[in-house]
Amino acid sequence: MSTVVDSVVLVSGWAMSAEVLAPLAQALEQSGWQVQAVSLAEAEGSTWEDLYTLLNSKVGQSLPVLVGWSLGGNLCSRFAAKYPDRVSGVVTLGSTPSFIARDGWTQGKHPDAYQQFADGVAANIQGAMKEFAPVCARGSHDLKGTIRALRASAxxxxxxxxxxxxxxxxxxxxxxxxxxxxxxxxxxxxAEQDPLAKASIADDLQALLPGQTVKVLDGSHAIFLDHTDAVVDVVTTVRNKNKEGGA
Structure with missing residues (x-):
């Protein structure tokens, strides 16, 4: 039977390695957590079912807290909705349920901006990723270090x-x-300076999810690098809420 233990599965973002999450993984381990980190590249394919299968293989029987960055956070929330008995909590970092603006979600990216980036990726993904790292690092507490880490990850x-x-x-x-x-x-x-999962979605996200918690920090899309200790504290809070039977 599954039991709640201090277990975490970290899920990286689009076109990134699991290694980029190493500082967060180390901080969690030092706080007594059992940690696994996964890249979306480890999935057998690119459908949601492929991604669910990957995450399911990491979850095991430990009822972990899922911590996902960007697209990884979207996956964690989707997985928790689909398999509520497999997880004990979710923390998303720089993530959004709708990257693109649409009806009732006006603070997302304009569809044309998304399409322009997607076209650039299709034409020259190496070049697109070289420019993507500085975008993700915008507002970082350590801009040059964050860019280096993201480019190595990509x-x-x-x-x-x-x-x-x-x-x-x-x-x-x-x-x-x-x-x-x-x-x-x-x-x-x-994060305040994140141009991807923009802080301006916070009010809409909280209204969408009244039983969940939305917080805005300073810094960049790479929240786990700017606020490593704060993320550890949030993961611990989520674990404690589960043990207390809270929501």
Missing amino acids: KWALEQNTDWCDLLNRLAEDARSEWQQVQCPAVHLL
Whole structure:
């Protein structure tokens, strides 16, 4: 029978390695957590079912807290909604249920901006990723260090046999209804200077998810690098809420 233990599964973002999460993994381990980190590149394919299968293989019987960055956070919320008995909590970092603006979600990216980036990825993913790292690092407490870490992470990811163009399409999908179905304690962290999962979605996200928690921190899309200790504290809070039977 599954039991709640201090177990965490970290899920990286689009076109990134699991290694980029190493500082957060180390901080969690030093706080007594059992940690696994996973890249989306480890999935057998690029559909949601492929991604669920990957995450399911990491979850095991430990009822972990799922911590996902960007697209990884979207996956964690979707997984928790689909498999409520498999997880004890969710923390998303720089993530959004709808990357693109749409009806009732006006603070997302304009569809044309998304399409321009997607076209650039399709035409020259290496060049697109070189420019993507500074975007993700914008507002970071350590701008140069964050850019280096993200570019190294992307370099590894792009060497894998992964259809990153198709995975990018997952960002374009609307997961608001799935996020609303999450039953376990959940906290969603956004960053003030993040141009991707913009802090301006916070009010809409909180209204969408009244039983979950939305917090805005300073810094960049790479929240786990800017606020490593704060993320550890949030993960611990989510775990404690689960043990207390809270939401």
